[in-house]
Amino acid sequence: MKHPSMDRAISKFFLHLHPKKIEPKAILFTRTFGLGGIAALLFVILFITGMLLRFAYVPSGVGAYDSIVRLQDELIFGRMLRNFHYWSAMLLVVVSFLHLVRVFYSQAIYFQRRKNWLYGLLLMFLVVSSNFTGYLLPWDQLSFWAVTIMTNMLSYIPFFGNSLANLVRGSKVVDEQTLLRFYNFHTGVLPLLMVFFMSIHFWLVRKARGVTIPSSEKAEKVDTSPHLVYKEVLAALIVVLVLLLFSFFVNAPLLDKAKPLVSPNHSKAPWYFMGFQELLMHIHPAFASFLLPLFVILFFIIIPYVPYHQINEGVWFYSEKGKKITFISAIFTTVFTLLLILIDDLLLDIGGWFSGLPVIFTEGVLPVLCYFVPIGGFIFYVRKKLKADRMELVISSVTIILVAYVVMMLVGSLLRGEGMQLIF
Ligand code: HEM
Numbered sequence: 001m002k003h004p005s006m007d008r009a010i011s012k013f014f015l016h017l018h019p020k021k022i023e024p025k026a027i028l029f030t031r032t033f034g035l036g037g038i039a040a041l042l043f044v045i046l047f048i049t050g051m052l053l054r055f056a057y058v059p060s061g062v063g064a065y066d067s068i069v070r071l072q073d074e075l076i077f078g079r080m081l082r083n084f085h086y087w088s089a090m091l092l093v094v095v096s097f098l099h100l101v102r103v104f105y106s107q108a109i110y111f112q113r114r115k116n117w118l119y120g121l122l123l124m125f126l127v128v129s130s131n132f133t134g135y136l137l138p139w140d141q142l143s144f145w146a147v148t149i150m151t152n153m154l155s156y157i158p159f160f161g162n163s164l165a166n167l168v169r170g171s172k173v174v175d176e177q178t179l180l181r182f183y184n185f186h187t188g189v190l191p192l193l194m195v196f197f198m199s200i201h202f203w204l205v206r207k208a209r210g211v212t213i214p215s216s217e218k219a220e221k222v223d224t225s226p227h228l229v230y231k232e233v234l235a236a237l238i239v240v241l242v243l244l245l246f247s248f249f250v251n252a253p254l255l256d257k258a259k260p261l262v263s264p265n266h267s268k269a270p271w272y273f274m275g276f277q278e279l280l281m282h283i284h285p286a287f288a289s290f291l292l293p294l295f296v297i298l299f300f301i302i303i304p305y306v307p308y309h310q311i312n313e314g315v316w317f318y319s320e321k322g323k324k325i326t327f328i329s330a331i332f333t334t335v336f337t338l339l340l341i342l343i344d345d346l347l348l349d350i351g352g353w354f355s356g357l358p359v360i361f362t363e364g365v366l367p368v369l370c371y372f373v374p375i376g377g378f379i380f381y382v383r384k385k386l387k388a389d390r391m392e393l394v395i396s397s398v399t400i401i402l403v404a405y406v407v408m409m410l411v412g413s414l415l416r417g418e419g420m421q422l423i424f
Pocket of ligand 1: 032034035036037039040043096097099100103108109113116117118119120121122123124127198201205208210211212213
């Protein structure tokens with residue numbers, strides 16, 4: 001039987017995070033899918049397992065790999081601990097991304113929530129950076145070459161790319177300095193920044209009186225505890241249990257010790273960066289690793305500040321038409337992106353037709369035009385034929401960006417084999 005004072009302690013803890021009373025509709029699972037809460041839980045799991053891993057890990061080029069092997073093979077529950085940390089980290093990237101998608105499509109980023117969208121974007125950056133810095137720590141062939149590829153990508157940025165790549169690596173190539181730098185960011189700087197910005201994020205959710213629900217669904221409020229608290233505790237237990245089971249059966253990858261002079265046949269970036277690596281195979285690096293990401297980041301920052309004619313807070317996809325537009329945009333982008341990848345890889349060498357011209361034109365401007373002119377045509381169709389308003393156009397554009405990235409990430413991760421050739 002559960003002790004009543006324990007019940008009270010759990011309720012009290014959760015009431016720091018939630019208002020005392022809450023709209024009944026805000027408790028519905030389909031409102032948030034619990035994604036923000038699961039992300040917070042995963043962060044706590046990562047913090048605790050990370051602290052334990054530190055007892056076994058040696059942050060040096062000579063010792064790192066052997067310490068991981070020893071942890072897995074000799075220390076009691078060592079392998080399980082590593083797996084649990086690894087899979088929680090991967091899940092945090094997925095869950096944070098889905099949470100971003102949820103708040104965007106459920107119109108939860110406007111009015112007093114605008115700032116929280118920006119803090120959310122920052123958190124997304126911190127989640128990915130934490131994952132990426134942790135990726136190098138096993139110091140095996142997989143992690144060494146993945147980080148080499150990604151940091152090389154930075155050096156393609158015009159003007160300051162090389163300096164930035166050297167700053168990130170702490171050296172001209174990935175070496176022991178990089179390992180030490182990543183270790184310090186991964187176990188010190190980034191967790192601290194995340195705690196700080198997560199606190200602001202939660203406080204802003206509280207300040208906005210909890211999660212967004214449509215005004216039509218507002219009703220008499222109910223007590224947060226027990227209604228919401230029990231659901232959250234149950235969800236947390238399920239997530240922990242599933243992750244533990246998964247970690248028991250599936251091992252985190254570990255290849256041979258890093259060999260800086262022997263690159264594998266097809267080195268790949270971590271899966272969440274594969275969209276960029278795929279893009280690099282079709283478009284000039286200045287576009288793939290700088291101009292396009294910069295454009296997307298700026299666009300995401302301004303989304304909540306665009307002057308819309310109407311905002312339907314809490315309404316999924318804004319309107320029935322918005323739902324239809326999201327669906328059509330997703331289908332169009334999937335087909336179009338796959339088609340272009342196939343055409344570029346197997347059929348046409350458009351750049352070759354203009355071989356006398358500068359590379360930035362044949363491999364940059366031209367492929368970008370091949371992609372963006374039809375996309376512009378599609379958005380024009382959505383505007384004219386479907387009579388989309390400004391919000392629906394933004395929804396369509398975000399869908400195009402998200403789906404294009406996911407498709408490229410999947411193609412890069414799953415459909416490329418030796419020499420980065422397409423495999424079917
Ligand atoms: C470590 C990462 C993150 C954690 C732990 C986190 C946590 C949370 C929690 C617990 C909530 C309230 C409940 C819920 O909506 O599920 C929330 C709401 C919110 N989050 Fe996050 N979040 C994270 C990342 C992000 C990202 C990447 C974005 C978007 C760029 C974002 C934007 C928002 C917004 C706008 C709200 C308010 C939603 C509403 O009022 O309905 N968050 N977050």
